Amino acid sequence: MTAITRCPQCGTRFKATQEQLDARGGMVRCGRCQAVFDATEHLCDSDSPQLNLPIMLEEQRQEPPVPPETPAPQPSPVTDGAGEADATDTLAQQVQVTEEPPQPANKPVGKKPAWPWVAGSLLLVVLLLAQAAYFFRVDLAARLPGLKPALQTYCKLLQCSIPLPQIADLMSIESSEMEADPSQGNAITLNANLRNRAPYAQAYPSLELTLTDTQDQALARRSFRPAEYLKSGDDEASGLAPNREVSVKLHLDTTDLKPTGYRLFLFYPQP
Template sequence: MYTQCPECLTVYKLEAELLVPACGCLRCSHCGTVFNALGTLAAHLPAEPFTQLPMHALDQEPPVVDVAVFRPRPAATTPEPVPEAVVSLVADDGVVEAGPEPAPLGEDFSQLTFTPKFARTKKPRAWRSLAWVGVCAVLVLGLGAQLAWAKRDSLVADPTFGPVLQAACGVLGCHLPLVAAPGRLRLLARDVEQHPSVPDGLLITASVHNDAAFAQPYPVVTIVLSDANGQRLAMRRFQPADYVGDADARARGLGADATTAMVFEVQDPGQHAVAFAFSFE
């Protein structure tokens, strides 16, 4: 709240507690004038520029307050006797009897109490909570499935999760994706000889073992022929379809801890080819 000294026109900001001790009168700290702060009391300042706050008339009829929120109960005291008016009653036998006149009834506010009104809060229904829990569980499972599919190669190749996934797929009847791990293929034996039916051809055979604990696709095999000085004479890359004719076998891949024989037909580069090398991709 704000008020203004009528002498020096100084505007002060004050709290309601300052108006209680002297019934609304205050002393100006600037000029020392004692004035009634209620005359210019305002909740907000007017728009600037301004010189004086609006004056309030203090000689009006007091307003009536009618919104009652609390009234204390009266103390328990013995009420003073009230003179009872005497009325005459005529009985059936003609005898006049005197009795007290009943007191007029009035409003009794002694039991008036104030009860605050609280907003009623509705409790959520149990089925809605269960529905939200179910939806969240489905979303979490879907997210986990997406992450597992994105990292499927790592999970299948993992020595801990790979056997568990294989066992689960064996029960459910599903097939795990083939994970290529050419570094775990081991060449057991190899041999080169003249082709029995092609005059200028060579027949190269190799025995390969899969050291991985999971099935992997047949690799791309690169064969390099070189001379005695290590000079490369010929090279060819064989796709799985070039040395595995069965499409179903290619789809199943090379099983875990399995050994397979590979046969390759190449053209003889001449008498200078004395060495050959295998590599897997």
């Protein structure tokens, strides 16, 4: 049996079968405004009411054609959790799947060539090496003799020089003595041996001699450069070879001093 019910919210009339009314105790949902109501409380007569109108002549009954009546939407019964899956399936069938138009593929971005970065990095490394070679040229030439010709060529371009190392801690006075010169009463002779304990050649050091009296008070002090104590056969420019010694002999005139002792030091003058 089919009954007609009216939505109390929007006034829309619906047809409902007895099975739909019995499914949830008469509770249905309006298909237009989605309101939930008891269909049994809002039933309508299935037949339209009869109106008493006078009979009109055929000529007078020129009624305009009645447009076809659009069938009212059917109410859907209210479902609890057990029927949610069916409702979801129904809604899923009603949803129209729209496919988005394919997006145009991104235009491939050309990779920038990497060679400028590589060239710049190599240039930076070369500059750093050149700077390090300039500041450490003395140590490099001393510890790596094979690099000395290349470093000398490099220094010609920069108008620099490669002096011999001057590390006083690796240079020592192995022995020294002072004696009177029997041929000259006011003269003394200083004998000393200098040793280079470095594994590379070093520049000859300067010597400082201090003559003292019996109270160890300084009577006179003098410094001697390598050119003043080296023999004619010694090459000052080549320096003192590694683990080698050089003998020093100084003749001094001590008129009116009468020294009884001395102190001897080696040092490298500050540039």
